[in-house]
Amino acid sequence: MEQVQLLGMWLSPYSYRVIWALKLEGIAYEYIEEDLSNKSPLLLQCNPVHKKIPVLIHSGKPICESSVILEYIEEIWPQNSLLPCDPYERAIARFWIKFADDKSPSISKMSRTSSEEQETAVKDILEMLETIEEHGLIGGKKFFGGDKISMVDMAFGAVAYWLGVIEDAAGLKISEAHEFPRLQSWVQNFKEVLIIKENLPDRDKMFPLLKRRRDVAGV
Structure with a gap:
């Protein structure tokens, strides 16, 4: 093998x-x-x-x-396809993956930057969340591609789990549920998928490390 x-x-x-x-x-x-x-x-x-x-x-x-x-x-290993079969839908999925790759680094920046840089990171994160809410999760879809988890959902994993822990460590709240209802629904659906639920870092281990990072950054 x-x-x-x-x-x-x-x-x-x-x-x-x-x-x-x-x-x-x-x-x-x-x-x-x-x-x-x-x-x-x-x-x-x-x-x-x-x-x-x-x-x-x-x-x-x-x-x-x-x-x-x-x-x-x-x-x-195409047993469980991670991308749509339709060429157009596949192109759209790759667009959102590229968007996630471009924007998600702002989440980690929020946990380790100075106050001024943090403001920029928060602004970038809000713009990302607003874009996802308005354009990415439309039509009542459970996941980005429909009823099945896909590569796009995995690409936004930092939004689903890491963002909340970093917000708590930073003493900030960016992703308010009432402002991003589609996004919050997706987060819940994503974390309920058994493979996701069973394979996430320990929050109790993450929190003190992220808190120390902020202290070192002097935020």
């Missing part, structure tokens, strides 16, 4: 994107936790350009960047 390994980090929503996809497809894999303050020779060898996680290693061949890895999983 072909060996599958995942280099990741327990706090990273990008690592969890890949974990969810592998679990959904029923792919056995070896998870290797990385210490990003002391990156392993394997990580540096597999991702010499960006030196970041996650990295999927399939039969000795490394694939980097979470969105690229998800596309790879979709092509190699």
